[in-house]
Amino acid sequence: SIPVQSPAASAGATKKKMNGYVGFSNYPNQEHRRSVKRGFNFTLMVVGESGLGKSTLVNTLFESKVYPTKDSDDGAAGHTGTSSGEAGSRAVEITSVSADILENGVKLRLSVVDTPGFGDSINNEDSWRPVLENIESRFDAYLAQENRVNRSKIVDNRVNALLYFIKPTGHALRAIDIEFMKHLHTRVNLIPVIAKADTLTPREVELFKARILADINYHGIHTFKPVSDQYDDPETVADNKTIAAKIPFAVIGSEKLVRRADGQMVRGRQYPWGVIEVENEAHNDFVSLRQMLLRTHMEELRDETDVSLYESYRTQKLLALGHVQDNSVFREFNPRMQQEEEERLHAAKMSKLEAEMSAVFRQKVQEKEGKLKQSEEELYSRHQQMKSVLEKQRRDLDEKRTRLAQPDVVHTHSSAHPEHAQRMPSKDKKKR
Numbered sequence: 001s002i003p004v005q006s007p008a009a010s011a012g013a014t015k016k017k018m019n020g021y022v023g024f025s026n027y028p029n030q031e032h033r034r035s036v037k038r039g040f041n042f043t044l045m046v047v048g049e050s051g052l053g054k055s056t057l058v059n060t061l062f063e064s065k066v067y068p069t070k071d072s073d074d075g076a077a078g079h080t081g082t083s084s085g086e087a088g089s090r091a092v093e094i095t096s097v098s099a100d101i102l103e104n105g106v107k108l109r110l111s112v113v114d115t116p117g118f119g120d121s122i123n124n125e126d127s128w129r130p131v132l133e134n135i136e137s138r139f140d141a142y143l144a145q146e147n148r149v150n151r152s153k154i155v156d157n158r159v160n161a162l163l164y165f166i167k168p169t170g171h172a173l174r175a176i177d178i179e180f181m182k183h184l185h186t187r188v189n190l191i192p193v194i195a196k197a198d199t200l201t202p203r204e205v206e207l208f209k210a211r212i213l214a215d216i217n218y219h220g221i222h223t224f225k226p227v228s229d230q231y232d233d234p235e236t237v238a239d240n241k242t243i244a245a246k247i248p249f250a251v252i253g254s255e256k257l258v259r260r261a262d263g264q265m266v267r268g269r270q271y272p273w274g275v276i277e278v279e280n281e282a283h284n285d286f287v288s289l290r291q292m293l294l295r296t297h298m299e300e301l302r303d304e305t306d307v308s309l310y311e312s313y314r315t316q317k318l319l320a321l322g323h324v325q326d327n328s329v330f331r332e333f334n335p336r337m338q339q340e341e342e343e344r345l346h347a348a349k350m351s352k353l354e355a356e357m358s359a360v361f362r363q364k365v366q367e368k369e370g371k372l373k374q375s376e377e378e379l380y381s382r383h384q385q386m387k388s389v390l391e392k393q394r395r396d397l398d399e400k401r402t403r404l405a406q407p408d409v410v411h412t413h414s415s416a417h418p419e420h421a422q423r424m425p426s427k428d429k430k431k432r
C-alpha cells in the first residue's frame with residue numbers, strides 16, 4: 001500500500017490507507033470480549049446522615065439486595081467490611097459490601113462503601129476527614145501496587161463515584177454538606193443527590209435545587225457531570241444535557257412493589273393519596289441518576305478516577321516525596337488537573353503575598369515598639385533627673401530646717417522679723 005500523508009494529520013502522525021482487510025479493526029470487539037470475560041469493577045461510596053435512604057437507594061439502583069436496609073431482615077451479599085470504632089459509637093465508620101451482579105452475561109463486581117455515623121455527632125466539623133482518608137488510602141494501595149515489579153494482578157479498590165445524600169430540608173446546603181464537598185471534590189467523582197425527594201413538593205424541589213447549585217458554584221465545588229465531546233452524536237449530546245440539568249438528582253428509593261391506580265405493580269412508595277413511582281421521570285430523577293451512573297457514564301466515571309483524580313493525587317504525593325514529574329502531557333488534555341494546578345499556583349501566590357504583608361506588619365510593629373521604648377527611656381531619665389533635683393531640694397530644705405531649729409536661733413529671734421533673720425547668720429558666723 002502507498003502511504004498517503006494527510007494534510008490534516010497532526011504533527012508527527014500520518015494517515016495510511018489500507019488496501020485490504022488486516023484485522024485490527026476487530027480490536028474493539030476483542031476488547032469487549034475480554035472485558036465481558038473479566039467483568040467490571042465498580043466502587044460506589046455513599047455518604048449521608050443515617051436514615052436518608054442510602055441502603056434503599058443502592059438496592060433500588062442495582063435491583064438486588066446489595067445492602068441490608070433497616071426495613072429488612074435479609075443479609076447482604078458477601079460482607080467484606082472493615083470497620084473502625086465501636087458499634088453504636090458516634091465516630092464515622094467505613095464499611096464495605098461487595099456483590100457480583102450478572103446482567104445479560106456481563107459480570108459487575110460492585111463494592112458499596114458506606115460511612116455510618118457520618119453527620120450523627122454533636123460536633124460534625126470533621127466528619128469529612130475519615131471519608132477523605134479512606135479514599136486516599138485506596139489511592140495509596142493502588143500506587144503501592146503500581147510500583148511493584150509484578151503488576152499483573154492489580155486490585156483496584158479506588159472509589160469511582162460518591163453519592164452524597166443531601167437532607168431534604170428544602171432550604172439550602174448546611175455547613176456539614178459544604179465542608180464535605182469542599183474537602184472531597186478533588187479526590188472523587190462527587191454526585192450530589194437530594195434524598196427522599198417525595199417529602200418535598202415539586203416546587204420545593206425546584207427551589208431547593210437552585211439554592212444547592214448556587215452554593216456549589218459559590219464555593220467552587222466541582223461535581224461530576226456528563227459532558228459531551230466533539231465525537232458524540234446529537235442525540236447523545238441532548239441526552240447528556242438533559243441528565244446534567246437534573247443535577248443534584250432528587251431521588252426516591254423503594255424496594256417494594258406497590259399497586260398503581262390502573263392496577264399495575266410498580267416500584268414505588270404508597271401514600272394515602274396515591275403512589276410515587278421510582279421509575280417515573282415525572283415523579284423524581286431516579287431514572288436519570290441510574291442512566292448516568294450505570295448505563296452511559298460508568299466507564300467515564302472509572303476513567304475520570306484513573307486519569308484525573310488518581311493521577312493528580314499521585315503527582316502531589318510524588319512531588320511531596322521529592323520526585324519531579326513532567327505533567328505537561330496530562331495538562332494538555334486534562335482541564336481538571338490544569339485547574340488544580342492553577343488553583344495551587346494561586347494559593348502559593350496568595351500565601352507569598354500574605355507572608356510579605358505580615359513581614360511588613362512585623363517591621364512596622366518593631367519600629368513602633370522601638371520608638372515607644374526610646375520615649376519610655378527618655379521619660380525614665382527625665383523622671384530620674386527630676387527626682388534627683390527634688391531630692392537635692394529636699395536635702396537643702398532639711399538642712400535649712402535643722403539650722404533654723406537650733407535653739408539659739410529659733411527662740412531668741414522671731415522669724416516674723418526678716419531683718420533679724422537676715423542678720424542672724426552673720427552673727428552665727430562670727431560666733432564660730
Ligand code: GTP
Nearest residue numbers: 049050051052053054055056069070196251252253
Ligand atoms: P443508615 O443505614 O442508618 O445509614 O440509613 P440509610 O441511609 O441507609 O437509610 P435506609 O435505606 O435504611 O432507609 C431508612 C428509612 O427511610 C427506611 O424506613 C426506608 O424505607 C425509608 N426510605 C428510604 N428511601 C426513602 C425515600 O426515598 N423516601 C421516603 N419517604 N422514605 C425512604
